[in-house]
Amino acid sequence: MNLKILSGIVILSSLFAQSVLAADAKSAPETGWGGEAEVGILMTRGNTNTDSQNIKLGVRYSTEKWEHKLKLEYLRTEDNGVVSADKFGGDYRSTYRFSALDYGFGAVRYEKDRFAGFDRRTTENLGYGRKLYNEKKFKWDVEAGVGARQTNYTDNTDDNEGIVRLATNLKWQMTDTSSLKEELFVEHGSINTLTQSTTSLTVKINASLAMKLGLKVQDNSNVPPGIKHTDTETALTLVYDFL
Numbered sequence: 001m002n003l004k005i006l007s008g009i010v011i012l013s014s015l016f017a018q019s020v021l022a023a024d025a026k027s028a029p030e031t032g033w034g035g036e037a038e039v040g041i042l043m044t045r046g047n048t049n050t051d052s053q054n055i056k057l058g059v060r061y062s063t064e065k066w067e068h069k070l071k072l073e074y075l076r077t078e079d080n081g082v083v084s085a086d087k088f089g090g091d092y093r094s095t096y097r098f099s100a101l102d103y104g105f106g107a108v109r110y111e112k113d114r115f116a117g118f119d120r121r122t123t124e125n126l127g128y129g130r131k132l133y134n135e136k137k138f139k140w141d142v143e144a145g146v147g148a149r150q151t152n153y154t155d156n157t158d159d160n161e162g163i164v165r166l167a168t169n170l171k172w173q174m175t176d177t178s179s180l181k182e183e184l185f186v187e188h189g190s191i192n193t194l195t196q197s198t199t200s201l202t203v204k205i206n207a208s209l210a211m212k213l214g215l216k217v218q219d220n221s222n223v224p225p226g227i228k229h230t231d232t233e234t235a236l237t238l239v240y241d242f243l
Helices: 002-017
Strands: 032-044 050-062 066-079 082-097 102-113 118-134 138-153 158-173 178-189 193-204 209-220 230-241
Touching: 050 230, 118 158, 138 178
Parallel strands: none
Antiparallel strands: 032 050, 032 230, 050 066, 066 082, 082 102, 102 118, 118 138, 138 158, 158 178, 178 193, 193 209, 209 230
16 A cells, blocks of 8 residues: 555656756755764663663765765664664665756665564665755655665575665755655565655754754564564654764
């Protein structure tokens, strides 16, 4: 159902995009280096002893035609000595701009999350993207691609499958200091369909620091016995722009 809904959105959005004039592409791409570190730590002591760490690091390098991004993420939660979340992820992506509105991309993503039933999962994909809006205060694009996914489960079994990837991303700069971002993608394979939505509200404190409230929902259609299909993460973090 998620794949059909997102497919309809992408098709309708693509048709609508044909009516978008090139004049709408008013936001020029940023060039050079960019990067940010994001940290959220929560520790409670007393009746409960809970430690939670959420750490993210992102680095970007852009030219007039190319953009390269590397993201690393680590999440761990421990309650009274019992670990309930321990996740690491890495994502590398290269984008080539064909025009102000059209681009191609290639990406590799690595995940390690034993509490989701898999020891590690690697995904590679190639695709095409279209910017429906590229204004200074509002950006919206859609993507479609194909790729492959390799999953190694905690019971020492593994799966390899081809995938179809559909995605949409938007960013709304609500004020000079606050922005709302939504990133949604579906990766459909013959064994598993992965749906992930990441919603975040960022409020700047100064030129380098910001506070971010984020909600991440990830759903796998096929999971090992005893594992839930849907994982939800809610985080309040401090973001530092270091480049």
